[in-house]
Amino acid sequence: MNTHVVIVGYGMAGARLAEEIRARDPDAAAVRITIIGAERHLAYNRVLLPHIVEGELSRADAALHGAGWARENRVELLLGTTVRAVDRAGNRVLLDDGRTVGYDRLVLATGSTPWLPPIEGLRDGAALAEGVAVLHDLDDCPRIAAVAERGEPVAVLGGGVLGLESASALAERGTQVTVVHRSDRLMDRQLDGPAGAVLADALTDAGVGVLLGCQVRRYRPGTGLELANGTVVPARLVVVATGVRPAVSLAAAAGIAVEHGVVVDDLLRTDDPAVHAIGDCAQHDGVSSGLVGPAWEQASVLADLLTGADPAARYRGSAPVTALKARGIDLVALGETHTEPSDPVAEVLRLADPARRRYVKLVVRNERVTGAIMIGFPAGAATVAQLYGTPNAAPAEPLDLLAGATAPASGPVLHRQASSVICRCNTVTKGELVTAWQAGARSVDALREATRAGSGCGGCRDTVCALADALARAEPAAAAATADWAEIEGVAA
Amino acid sequence: MPVVTQVDTHCPYCALQCGMRLSPTTRQGGGPVRVAARDFPANQGGLCQKGWTSASLLDTQGRLTTPLLRRRRGAPLSPVSWDEALDFVADRLRELRADHGDDAVAVFGSGGLSNEKAYLLGKFARVALGTSQIDYNGRFCMSSAAAAATRAFGIDRGLPFPVTDLADAEAVLLVGANVAETMPPFVRHLGRAARAGGLIVIDPRRSATAELASLHLQPAPGTDVALALGMLHIALAEGHIDRDYLAARVTGFDEAWHAAARWWPQRAMRVTGVPVADMRSAVRLLAAADGAYVLTGRGTEQHADGVNAVSAWINLSLALGLPGTMGSGFGCLTGQGNGQGGREHGQKADQLPGYRRITDPAARAHVAGVWGVEPDSLPGPGRSAYELLDALGTDGGPRGLVVFGSNPVMSAPNTGHVADRLGALDLLVVADFVASETAALADVVFPVAQWAEEDGTTTNLDGRVLLRRKAIPAPDGVRGDLDVLNALAVRLGQPASRFPTSQEAAFAELGMASAGGPADYSGISHARLRAGEALHWPVPDAAHPGTPRLFLDAFAHPDGKARMAAVDHNGPAEEPDARYPLWATTGRVLQHYQTGAQTRRVPELAAAVPEAFVEVHPDTAARANVSDGDLAVVASRRGEVRARVRCTPSMRRDTVFVPIHFPDAQRANLITNPALDPVSRMPEFKTCAARLAPWPDLPEGR
Known part of the structure; x- marks a missing residue:
């Protein structure tokens, strides 16, 4: 008998879990899967929603699964269906249409819901008020895009990652967009003060209005956001991006332990061993990251456990990296970004170049990078993002990270050492070419004939040519010369 | 060894198959012929140092010119006559097959063999030995x-x-x-x-x-x-x-x-x-x-x-x-000299000539017809290269191995283990022209001809079939691979006519066997190639001009469309950890070719790059307590390789690089991971978790 796994939620975590299970158990020998999804769409990639708003991607482009996915993968898929309650005693879930589904293992992948601050005008009863949107579901995209299409101003409430990516996407469309942020620092979870300031400047350059330290008094539909100081930020639409909260009501109602999120251990079990939770709704070791990377790592571990592919698999937390997906801005933040140079133990390097919209912060402990912010250094950002979470040490010279891997310039050929290889294809050194030249090979072709230099890929031809020219110019001294051509160059000059 | 005449031919090394001209020389050293570059489309008159120096291998000091036989394990290899060596091998092959079944004998081929040799080696395995156990070093390549x-x-x-x-x-x-x-x-x-x-x-x-x-x-x-x-x-x-x-x-x-x-x-x-x-x-x-x-x-x-x-x-x-x-x-970009042709004509475990699948009944019937045998007599697919080597001398695995033109004790991954497997064989036979590291382990070594000593075709990286020409006779005592296959086949009871010794006849038969297959050579002949025709396969009839460009009208699936495969990233087969925190990757240097069995014998090439090195970022070297020029150890979970440190600031800090050309303790494949691709059975040569450390046996004061 195989195990019947019922997954509540067909978002990025739930869909991924089903894929990971089928990768290990393609014939459904170990695990039977039922997924219950509240939305009517096949699973899609929530990370890409700002790009759909921007118009860069179509809604179809965000699809994670095709129409045949469930059938081909032996997955029972119930779409547009909500779980009303979990009957833990009966090992079953109750659906909104009155049906019940029994389970051996239940996985809560219910995700998160947008959190709206208590500001007048944002709500209309339980629903969003007219002129207010969130960017959480696929269906949110066309609403936002339609306003942008009409050329009307938009305000984005919240200067976190999602808010900034949304604002950047709208600015790319030519929309007049203003980010209104409560704190005096953008992305305050990830960035320190100077980084926030550089980012604000970079966004302003990109056509995004940025207002920091704002208390919003209310939203006046059709007009804009009224701030505490009386200013009105014009907005036909307010996109609220003030954070999400784990969707825990189902678990809580079932009596499963819930704190901020549904509490799970290293086996991703709740306090009911038949019930698991992964993704945004779960809280592991005090953390609900709300990021897709950890959700997918959890899905992989849980698939190992549910299929028996690796009974020793454990989830020990993630080392997430935040990378802002905003055109023209290269920003990566990871680990402990708020540690200051005054820290008694950590080495903290900081370099601000606000004029060029660049900023670097690097936190190193025990030779490991434990925190970093990189704005405007794409190569360094990539290096440090890839290094983070590996066993490898930070560069001995941290400033190397800023330069990127460039080879040193080799300088004029006449200044090179005699042993320097000029023609790689035939291992011909400068010294051999000089000897051949002295023996009478006074042209590129003659040098080639004498040494084979340039007879392979032909790539050194220009260098050989330059050497021949330089030797010709140094002719008067050449007769007396032996090895040190740098000196001769000095004489000739 | 006088040169017969000036000959236009192609380089013995890589798949670019540069055009070169061989002519008489009076020069001392550098070989019995002079090499000049030729204006050929692939190389446009260029040659690398390997090509320029290729003739010096023809009379290299280590050239094998007599069959060698080891009468019992532990005894040295001693010179014997061709008849004695051939009789010995044929007798042992017969015994192994009689005692343990047809699959008790395996064959290992090479992407360095000409089309004629690759074709007849596959036929020898399937017909004369009746074994399914044949694969080749191209499994590690293409x-x-x-x-x-x-x-x-x-x-x-x-x-x-x-x-x-x-x-x-x-x-x-x-x-x-x-x-x-x-x-x-x-x-x-x-x-x-x-x-x-x-x-x-x-x-x-x-x-x-x-x-x-x-x-x-x-x-x-x-x-x-x-x-x-x-x-x-x-x-x-x-x-x-x-x-x-x-x-x-x-x-x-x-x-x-x-x-x-x-x-x-x-x-x-x-x-x-x-x-x-x-x-x-x-x-x-x-x-x-x-x-x-x-x-x-x-x-x-x-x-x-x-x-x-x-x-x-x-x-x-x-x-x-x-x-x-x-x-x-x-x-x-195909690697070995005949890496393209070598993968088309039946020395791969799952293939028959013409790039046909051995499991396809129509393909079996066609090839069996050309060979004059019953389709049912052809064996099915056998083990892939690493799996074959891994099974040698085990229960149910082959007990005899016949190697042509390959050096698997150097080229296979996790090669310390492969050496153990080769040691567990009852019979190891190697045909080569130098005493490669694998030949040194063999019970019998056949000295065979090399590139400038016989005609033969290769298929270069763009699918053009080329004729390499004989410039000089082989040294006394040396025979062609086709002669060896024929002599063994006859001793195993095959009609001599079934294993032609003429390159031209072998190619003509290959053409018939490939007819109608994806790689159709049936319209190509040595005569057309001698006349200088540029023929890219498929060439389905003698009037066909060849096919320089495929797919302009349609791809080769029945619907004419190309197929995208939905692939996801899985990452390397093993992960680094605190003990093996780095990635080791392997590759080649300009001056050496493959396992270096040839190029290490060329003085200029050996002088240019004489030993294994490890390229490493200076930071990583410093953390490992090694300096530029030191001897170091690169260790993985399987073994360790000795290499001289080259501090290279452009390296990634998490990666070291070791070239594959050097023998003994310097074999890069001592550390590589034999994890195999599920489809191609390609080993993971390019990524393994590794550690860098000082070489422990540093002499005092070095």
């Missing part, structure tokens, strides 16, 4: 590229266009291909791309080729699939997808995109360490170019997910509308 190309296009021809077409392209992306070292004259075809700022190289090292590029992407080893998916993601997000081409010529895009949709560029950056901006630039260069090519090499292919890696690059190429388009395309 198998991932071949499997992915076949899956996508329906046919695998490394470059489905003449290599000279590249010269007109404004952008060329080289993925894991270090052509400036591995086939230097190839670089001559990249001039326009380099001048236009469109030469892009993907390599974990800043290789000699990367130095030539306008854009170098330097991913962590083993992360190519993520990089390709990230680039496909960018191609779609930035509107570079050729939708009309996809609709007309490709199936499977939606599924492939579902995989790539998960690889937004920032996620790919996290895994690969490649800046998003660089991925973007690379895609834009390819998309905007007047003519663009994507070419893969071993760097992206020699992984346990090598087929998926090549598929991912093919997907990117298809999304941009490159393959099968005049002036653009996708290809893989």
Whole structure:
């Protein structure tokens, strides 16, 4: 008998879990899967929603699964269906249409819901008020895009990652967009003060209005956001991006332990061993990251456990990296970004170049990078993002990270050492070419004939040519010369 | 050894098969013939140092000129007559088959063998030995590229266009291909791309080729699939997808995109360490170019997910509308001299001549008909190269092995284990022209002719069939491989006519066996090649002009469309940890070829690069307590290799590089991971978890 796994939620975590299970158990020998999804769409990639708003991607482009996915993968898929309650005693879930589904293992992948601050005008009863949107579901995209299409101003409430990516996407469309942020620092979870300031400047350059330290008094539909100081930020639409909260009501109602999120251990079990939770709704070791990377790592571990592919698999937390997906801005933040140079133990390097919209912060402990912010250094950002979470040490010279891997310039050929290889294809050194030249090979072709230099890929031809020219110019001294051509160059000059 | 005449031929080494001219020489040293470069399309008059010095191997000191026999284990190899050696081998082969069944004897071939030899070696295994156990070193070379190309296009021809077409392209992306070292004259075809700022190289090292590029992407080893998916993601997000081409010529895009949709560029950056901006630039260069090519090499292919890696690059190429388009395309750069022909004519465990599948009843019937045997008498598919070597001397595994033109104790991964397996054999027979490391372990060694001593065809990297010409007679005591196969077959009861010893007759029979197959050579003859015709396969009849460009009208699947494969990134087969925190990757240097059995015997080449080295970032070296010029150990979970430290500031700090050409304690394959690709059975040569440490036996005061 195989195990019947019922997954509540067909978002990025739930869909991924089903894929990971089928990768290990393609014939459904170990695990039977039922997924219950509240939305009517096949699973899609929530990370890409700002790009759909921007118009860069179509809604179809965000699809994670095709129409045949469930059938081909032996997955029972119930779409547009909500779980009303979990009957833990009966090992079953109750659906909104009155049906019940029994389970051996239940996985809560219910995700998160947008959190709206208590500001007048944002709500209309339980629903969003007219002129207010969130960017959480696929269906949110066309609403936002339609306003942008009409050329009307938009305000984005919240200067976190999602808010900034949304604002950047709208600015790319030519929309007049203003980010209104409560704190005096953008992305305050990830960035320190100077980084926030550089980012604000970079966004302003990109056509995004940025207002920091704002208390919003209310939203006046059709007009804009009224701030505490009386200013009105014009907005036909307010996109609220003030954070999400784990969707825990189902678990809580079932009596499963819930704190901020549904509490799970290293086996991703709740306090009911038949019930698991992964993704945004779960809280592991005090953390609900709300990021897709950890959700997918959890899905992989849980698939190992549910299929028996690796009974020793454990989830020990993630080392997430935040990378802002905003055109023209290269920003990566990871680990402990708020540690200051005054820290008694950590080495903290900081370099601000606000004029060029660049900023670097690097936190190193025990030779490991434990925190970093990189704005405007794409190569360094990539290096440090890839290094983070590996066993490898930070560069001995941290400033190397800023330069990127460039080879040193080799300088004029006449200044090179005699042993320097000029023609790689035939291992011909400068010294051999000089000897051949002295023996009478006074042209590129003659040098080639004498040494084979340039007879392979032909790539050194220009260098050989330059050497021949330089030797010709140094002719008067050449007769007396032996090895040190740098000196001769000095004489000739 | 007088030269008969001046002869136009091709280089004995890599798949570029540079044109060269051999002529009489009176010069002392450097071999019995003089080598000159020839203006041939592939090399445009260029040769690398290996080519220039290739003649010195003809009379090298270590040349084998007499059969050698080890009468019992532990005894030395002693010279014997040909008859004694052949009788001994035939008797032992007969005994092994009688006692343990047909599959008790295995055959190991080579991408260095001519088409004629590769063809007759496969026939020898299937007909004279009746064994399914035959594979070859090309499994370690082209198998991932071949499997992915076949899956996508329906046919695998490394470059489905003449290599000279590249010269007109404004952008060329080289993925894991270090052509400036591995086939230097190839670089001559990249001039326009380099001048236009469109030469892009993907390599974990800043290789000699990367130095030539306008854009170098330097991913962590083993992360190519993520990089390709990230680039496909960018191609779609930035509107570079050729939708009309996809609709007309490709199936499977939606599924492939579902995989790539998960690889937004920032996620790919996290895994690969490649800046998003660089991925973007690379895609834009390819998309905007007047003519663009994507070419893969071993760097992206020699992984346990090598087929998926090549598929991912093919997907990117298809999304941009490159393959099968005049002036653009996708290809893989074949490595060994006859790596293309060697994979077409039946020395691979699952193949029959003409690139036919051995499991296909029609293919079996056709080939059996040409061979004059019953289709049912042909064995089925056997073990792949590493699996074959791994099974030697085990219960149910082969107990005898016959090796032609290969040096598996150097070239196989996890080679300490492979040496143990070879040691467990009842009989090891090696045919070679130098005493390779594998020959040194053999019970019987047959001294055979080399490239300039007999005619024979190869098929180069763009599928053109070439005739290498005999310039001088082989030394006394040396026989051709075809003579050896014939002599053994006759002793095993085969009619002599079934194993021709004439190269021309063997090629004619190969042509018949390949007729109607994907790689159809039936219209090619030595006579047409002697006349100088440029023939790219397929050439289905004697009047056919050859097929320089495949796929311009249709791909080779029944519906005429290319197929995208939905592939995802899995990462390397083993992970680093605190004990093995680095990645070790392997590759070649310009002066040496493959296991170095040939090039280490050429004085100029050996002097240029005499020993194994490890390229390492100075930081990483310092942490390992080694300095530039020190001897060091690179250790993995399987073994350790000795190499001299070369501090190289352009290296990634998490990666070390070791070349594959050096013997004994310097064998890079002592550390490589034999994890196999599930489709191609390619081992993971290019990525293993490793540690760098000082060499423990440092003499005092060194």
